Amino acid sequence: MNDETRHRTEPDGGHTTDGGHASAGERTTDGEHETDGGRATDGGHATAGDELDPSRIDGHADAAEEAFPPLGSIKRWFVTTNHKDIGILYTLTALFFLVFGGVLALLMRVQLWTPGGNFLSPLSYNQAVTAHGLLMVFWFLSPFAFGFANYVVPLQIGAKDLAFPRLNALSYWLYLFSGVLFGVSFFQGQSLAGGWTMYAPLNLPTYMPNVGATTAILALVLFVASVTVSSVNFLTTMHRMRAEGLTYWRLPLFTWTILLTVWMMLFAFAALLAALLILTSDRLLGTTYFAAEGSGSLLWAHLFWFFGHPEVYIVFFPALGVMAETFQTFTGRRLVGRKWFILAMILVAVQSFAVWMHHMFLTGINLQVKTLFMATTIGISLPFDLMVFALIYTMIKGRIRFTTPFLFSFGALVLFIIGGITGVFLGAIVLDYEFRGTYWVVAHFHYVMVGGVTALIGGLYYWFPKMTGRMYDEWLGKVHFGLFFVGFNLLYFPMFLAWETPRRVIEYDPAFVTWHQLATVGAFVLGASFLVMFWNLSRSLFVGEEAGDNPWEFATTAEWAVPSPPPLENFPGTPSYGSGSLRFLTTERALTPGEGSGGAPGVADGGTTAAVGGIDHDLDSRGLGGHDPDRSHDPNHGHESHASVWPFVVGLASFVVFLGLSGFRDGGLPPGMEGGIYAGIAVVGTAFLAFALVGMARQRFRGPAGPFGESWPFDGVENTKLGVWIFLASDVVLFGAFIGAYVFTRVAHGWVDWHVVPHDPTPGLVNTYLLLTSSFSVVLALVAAEKGSRYGLLAGLTATLVLGVGFLANKAIEWNELFHEGLTLSSSVETSTFYLTTGLHGAHVLVGLLIVLYMMGRAARGAYLDDERPVEYFGLYWHFVDIVWLFLFPLFYII
Amino acid sequence: MHTVGSVVAVVPLHGEGILPTGTRADVFREIFWVFLLLGTLVGVVVIVYMFYNAYKYRDGGARAGAVDGRERGAADDRPTLGELPTGGGGGRKLFLSFALSTVIVISLIAWTYGTLLYVEAAPTEQxxxxxxxxxxxxxxxxxxxxxxxxxxxxxxxxxxxxxxxxxxxxxxxxxxxxxxxxxxxxxxxxxxxxxxxxxxxxxxxxxxxxxxxxxxxxxxxxxxxxxxxxxxxxxxxxxxxxxxxxxxxxxxxxxxxxxxxxxxxxxx
Structure with a gap:
């Protein structure tokens, strides 16, 4: 990272393309433009509002924004909220986890050199298998793609940054610390060893008692938190902040794939979160969901695969986007059947939620269900046929240049075709029965998933010049591709030939030794190919040729119309496609010192009239240079903040909290010193996290403000509000999964035989009234705020607080009585579902009350009167929590 | 191919040899080989076609001397930086290939569905x-x-x-x-x-x-x-x-x- 940062600040041949550098150090003088962050930042709920009225400033001197350090400074990378910096952080961190997961894979391949070798112990092997899968799927594949998404999507859609830059930084730090936490799990006895699918009940402490296994699961929870924050952010950005003229049909294909990926993520990861929270509760608190005879195992399988199958497309779609972009650029052709391509992807994204049971054909589900899922599975393969053909036909009449990015994309398509055809085998249930649990599956999904990685590596080469301003070495890139492609096929193709080997075993039929040894050789070739890449790219940072704005002939998307790397705020003016092609509009407003880029030498062009310059259509890939190096600052938009250390602090604090929690088991702690240490860490971590969240909430931070070019259909819904809505959508899936888990368990145990836990519904009924009334009081608070009545607002908020506290107190009394009757969390699956589901709701109430408390404090000093939107957005959350209770009450008290 | 009709009338067709019969091992072997054959065929055709096009339209290749007017027309209409994305045409060909692959996949699956019913069928009289x-x-x-x-x-x-x-x-x-x-x-x-x-x-x-x-x-x-x-x-x-x-x-x-x-x- 350091080398790169140092490079990026070097003046490179009189071509100071780095706007970040130019603007360094000026942010302090900008303090008076910062607004107060009076928004509902509510402990992880993605609602940080970044669009508040700049005139409203209250006097937190301590919350002033810190200076934005230059690229070369280490500090920059801890405080940056800029999407390009975050993109680079994601990319580098993901590559680290690629190496981590790759080394584990090599260990496995060494182990499999001979059947039953003793290079690793069986348990170590199982851990390697599990960690390899989890690291590659979660900590490498998606984050690697999101490195590009962070960097490229705002550029492609003409946004200066994501909608919530600080939350974007928070996503990154949660991601990094979740990975660190996963690494820690290896040092706590033993990490997870049940495969990346973590099937129940093997994942329970009965069978996997080590603290490390709990830590690994908590690491996943933290990762999902990161994904959720990120999903809300990307969706808000892509729906609200597109340049004029960029309607959905006209979005570049990479952006399209990310848009669909993020929608799938929002819902799929919510289901995974439900599964993980239940599992965490089973491990930490001693609930008995997954241990329940006759329902637990399958409940996990359903929850996991409901997430797991969309996840396949979540990791593959960005690769598809890279392929679409590089095919167009390097063939010099527009994508054939573009609309159909997009429609096919939408179809896949929707349908991906209806195929999960094809992972469970042997679990005894009945023939009708199997038939249905066979049909949906085959159905979902067909849109991919269309996409493959579209890519192939795009080559026709092209001027194909076999650069490294194209070679990787081309190779990826070949691999994906093989992966797809072998997948059709699995769609035939009769064949699936036999392939289940064998290397056929391993080979198939590696062809698909690592095929996707192949395209993403192509993406790394494609955007490397944009990110660094330097070209990589083309010859070494081709060497990398050659080694990669040979290594890949040497590694995975023999797995088809040795398909009868059961998965995840160290003992196998000696007849397959040759194939497994070939695969091991292939694994090392594949691994070695990455050494070439690392060497090539890191060396090119220093000695690579100047890339210029657009090194690729026939590239069309907006990221190639700005310098490499792009300046801090991306564009020399407001990007617009209003005239039919990209223009950067500037206003006539003159630049005044102290505003925007005050103090930086030679800043801006004084912004004349609209449509200055347009963009350079020069097709010569090297000879560009006519750009004003300092055009980075549109004087009209100089107010955004770019630095906050709080995301890092929140990430670190979350890490400490989760580390402390990992020691708990079955509602208690390990005896002696160890338990004390974990409890201590948890307490310190919680205090630290509270401090960090309050600090983040109080900090003044301003993200990109509207109006934006294209926001349809959310023109009237400002960013924060849309963010809240999107977050609530994922929360719906979370509760839906919890309720689904309850219904599934109850049906499995006999609906009518089920013991409804609270024999007296009265406390629940009282709570229903309390919550409904509190919804009303929130509305009153909002009305009062609109009318500018401080006391009315305070009264409304206080009433809400009192009612909410009443709800929780009533619940506490009820639970206490039930505990005294001996009905604890672990008494039965009935009590488990009751306490956990209503407890999750109670936690939502508690979070809501903490926000109310915070808002009361601010309202007492006169906040929200001229901008009541934070009250409104809190109200959305609070009403949602009420509505959830209206479902839970009958389900758990009455029926 | 042998489609819906055969699926409906599974049992009688066994004798005619369209649907594989015998032990599960036999059924599996037969289906597997059919899939392998067709899969390899489709894969080879598609990938060879890819390589053919990649070679034919390579930059600086024989195409440079092509006198085909249509090709030159295409060459003139290259994507430009900053344009609004549009499709590249060629829809008919795309749909033909799509339809063909759909037919292959669906008939394969329909066929195996018959075998699924056979495998899953409870042997009533026995x-x-x-x-x-x-x-x-x-x-x-x-x-x-x-x-x-x-x-x-x-x-x-x-x-x-x-x-x-x-x-x-x-x-x-x-x-x-x-x-x-x-x-x-x-x-x-x-x-x-x-x-x-x-x-x-x-x-x-x-x-x-x-x-x-x-x-x-x-x-x-x-x-x-x-x-x-x-x-x-x-x-x-x-x-x-x-x-x-x-x-x-x-x-x-x-x-x-x-x-x-x-x-x-x-x-x-």
């Missing part, structure tokens, strides 16, 4: 013939319980030529019982049973494996499957009945023994 054996998975081994209550650990003995129904469950975690050579597989889920039927056609000793990661001993969680001559099996089985290790319910054991021997005797 219901009595089914030898039901309970398979219990545990960390890390397999226990087999016969109709007479005899329980054996680690070795499954079945008579050749008779339909065996395995009723599979687990005592602890999720396992999966599979006999690769006989193409038998069933998930072993705690608190739940799944079934798998098979008819071993040849005597011999086979190996059963666990196909779901279940802990440290997963790799070594195997069992021996011995397919015996029906007469040998009969003798062995009688013996277990008299020396039953688990005589929990003698009358049940006896009656099931009688059933079992009757079924073995009436074997085809």
């Amino acid at each position: 219901e009595d013939d089914v030898l039901e054996i309970r398979v219990e998975a545990y960390q890390f081994g397999w226990a087999f319980t016969y109709p007479n209550g005899h329980t054996a650990d680690g070795t499954l003995r079945v008579p050749q030529g008779e339909t065996v129904e395995l009723v599979v469950t687990s005592r602890d975690v999720f396992h999966n019982f599979g006999i690769p050579e006989l193409r038998v597989k069933a998930d072993a889920i705690p608190g739940q049973t799944t079934t798998a039927r098979f008819t071993p056609s040849e005597t011999g000793t086979y190996q059963a494996n666990c196909y779901e990661l279940c802990g440290a001993g997963h790799s070594y969680m195997t069992a021996e499957v011995v397919v015996m001559e029906p007469d040998d099996y009969e003798r062995w089985y009688e013996n277990t009945a008299s020396n039953s290790e688990t005589p929990s319910n003698a009358t049940t054991a006896n009656s099931t023994t009688a059933n079992a021997s009757a079924s073995v005797g009436g074997d085809r």
